[in-house]
Amino acid sequence: MAKKFAQQIRDIMRIDLKDWDEFTCEDIALRMDLLPGKPRKPIYRAMPDFIKRGEVVRIRTGVFSYRGKGYSGRSADKTRCMYRLIRANRRSAITVNDLIANCGVSKVTAQEYLCMLANRGVMRRIKTPSNQPYKYRMIQDPGPNLLRNEANAEKLKRLREAKALAEAALSSVRESLDRAVAAVAAIEEE
Amino acid sequence: MAALKMSRSQFIQTQNVRNVVLMMDDIRMDLGEGRFGVICGGAGLGKSESVKWYHANHKHTVYLESTAIWYSSELEFLRDLCRELGMEDIAHRKGPCFRDIVDHLYDNPETVIFIDEVDRLKNMHLELMRDITRMTMCPIILIGESKLIPFMQRNERVWTRTFRPVMFTPMKPSDVIIYAREAAGIRMGADVAAILHRTRTKRTTDGNFRLVKRALLYSVQYANAKDTGEVTPEIAKSAVDSAIKWAKR
Numbered sequence: 434m435a436k437k438f439a440q441q442i443r444d445i446m447r448i449d450l451k452d453w454d455e456f457t458c459e460d461i462a463l464r465m466d467l468l469p470g471k472p473r474k475p476i477y478r479a480m481p482d483f484i485k486r487g488e489v490v491r492i493r494t495g496v497f498s499y500r501g502k503g504y505s506g507r508s509a510d511k512t513r514c515m516y517r518l519i520r521a522n523r524r525s526a527i528t529v530n531d532l533i534a535n536c537g538v539s540k541v542t543a544q545e546y547l548c549m550l551a552n553r554g555v556m557r558r559i560k561t562p563s564n565q566p567y568k569y570r571m572i573q574d575p576g577p578n579l580l581r582n583e584a585n586a587e588k589l590k591r592l593r594e595a596k597a598l599a600e601a602a603l604s605s606v607r608e609s610l611d612r613a614v615a616a617v618a619a620i621e622e623e
Numbered sequence: 624m625a626a627l628k629m630s631r632s633q634f635i636q637t638q639n640v641r642n643v644v645l646m647m648d649d650i651r652m653d654l655g656e657g658r659f660g661v662i663c664g665g666a667g668l669g670k671s672e673s674v675k676w677y678h679a680n681h682k683h684t685v686y687l688e689s690t691a692i693w694y695s696s697e698l699e700f701l702r703d704l705c706r707e708l709g710m711e712d713i714a715h716r717k718g719p720c721f722r723d724i725v726d727h728l729y730d731n732p733e734t735v736i737f738i739d740e741v742d743r744l745k746n747m748h749l750e751l752m753r754d755i756t757r758m759t760m761c762p763i764i765l766i767g768e769s770k771l772i773p774f775m776q777r778n779e780r781v782w783t784r785t786f787r788p789v790m791f792t793p794m795k796p797s798d799v800i801i802y803a804r805e806a807a808g809i810r811m812g813a814d815v816a817a818i819l820h821r822t823r824t825k826r827t828t829d830g831n832f833r834l835v836k837r838a839l840l841y842s843v844q845y846a847n848a849k850d851t852g853e854v855t856p857e858i859a860k861s862a863v864d865s866a867i868k869w870a871k872r
C-alpha cells in the first residue's frame with residue numbers, strides 16, 4: 434500500500450534529516466523527488482499539522498527542526514561505530530573521511546583512532562599522491578571485540594579527575610566567600 | 624569568486640538508504656520471526672556502502688562479505704560467521720561450528736546478520752542460512768546483484784521466508800541536487816542536475832552513483848578553473864564527458 438504523504442514527510446525528517454538542526458521545506462521536497470519548479474504547496478500544508486503535534490518546531494519563517502520521538506538514531510558509541518566500519522571495510526582501504534561521513538566523528542578523533550590502530554600493527558597507512566588523503570588498510574584482523582584508544586581514554590580520565598578537583602576547589606572557595614560575605618554583613622549590622 | 628570545494632566526508636542518504644532503514648525497522652519489529660531480508664541492485668548503486676553504514680551505526684549487527692573460498696567450502700562460511708559473532712576456539716568441523724552458531728544466537732536473539740555478495744554462493748549455503756534463521760529466529764539480510772532474486776526463488780523454502788526485497792535503483796535527479804548541495808555546497812537547478820544524472824555509458828545506466836560522483840567532482844574542478852562559482856550546463860556537459868571518457872574507448 435502506498436504511504437500517506439504525511440508519513441513520507443515524517444520518514445524523511447526522522448531518517449534523512451535526523452542530524453540536521455534545522456531544515457526547510459525545500460530540503461524535504463528534493464528528497465521527495467519534487468524537482469525545483471514543481472509545486473511545494475502540499476508540503477507547506479502538512480507542516481502546521483506536524484507543528485501542532487509537537488513533532489516539528491518552527492525556528493523562524495520557513496525553517497523547521499524535527500523533535501519527534503521514537504527513532505533511536507545512532508545507538509552504538511562513536512568508537513564502536515568507527516571500529517565496525519573499519520572491520521566491514523577490511524578487504525578494501527578506508528580514509529579519515531569515510532569515518533567522518535559514516536560515524537559523525539570529528540577529523541581529529543578519526544585520525545587519532547586510525548593512527549592508534551596503525552601503531553598497534555592492525556592497519557597500514559598507504560601513501561597517496563600529492564593532496565589525496567591517506568588511506569588505511571587492515572593488515573591484521575583483531576576480531577569483532579572493540580579496540581579502544583587506551584592512551585586517549587587515560588588522557589580523558591586524567592582530564593575528568595582534574596576537572597573534578599578544580600570544581601571541588603571552586604565550590605570550597607565559593608563557600609568561604611559566602612561565609613565571608615555573611616560575616617561582613619553581620620559586622621555591618623552590629 | 625570563492626572556490627568551490629568538494630567534501631568527501633558526507634554520507635548522502637538517498638531514497639535507497641531510506642528504504643534500507645525502513646526495511647530494518649520493519650524487520651526489527653518482527654524479531655523472533657526467523658526470516659531473510661534482501662537488498663539487491665546493480666553494481667555501483669551503494670548497496671554495500673549503505674549496509675556498512677547501517678552496521679557501523681547499530682548494535683547487534685554482524686556484517687560478512689562472502690569470499691571465493693566459501694564457494695568450495697561451507698565450513699569456511701560457518702567459521703567466518705563464528706568469528707564475526709565473537710566466538711573463541713572455533714571448531715574445525717561443520718557440525719560443531721553450526722551448533723556453536725545456533726547456541727550463540729539463542730543467547731543473543733537480537734542479532735541481525737548481513738551477508739554481502741551472496742549471489743556468488745551455492746544453494747547449500749542458502750540451506751545453512753535457512754536453518755540458522757529458522758532455528759534461532761534471527762533475521763539474515765542477503766545483499767547481492769540482480770541475479771540474487773532468481774537464485775533465491777529457485778529454493779522455494781527460502782523464498783517464502785523472504786521479507787519484501789529492497790531494490791536499489793539508480794540515483795534520481797533530486798538525489799544529484801541533494802548530493803551537490805551537501806557535498807559541495809552547490810545550489811543546482813533541475814537542468815544541470817539532469818545533465819549530471821545522464822552519465823550514460825554503454826555498460827552503465829543513468830544515475831550510477833560512482834559516475835555521478837565523478838562527474839560532480841569534475842564539475843567542481845572546471846567551475847573553479849573558470850572561476851564561475853557555480854556549475855553551468857556547459858560545465859556539467861564537459862564534466863560528464865570527462866567522467867565517462869574511459870567507457871568511450
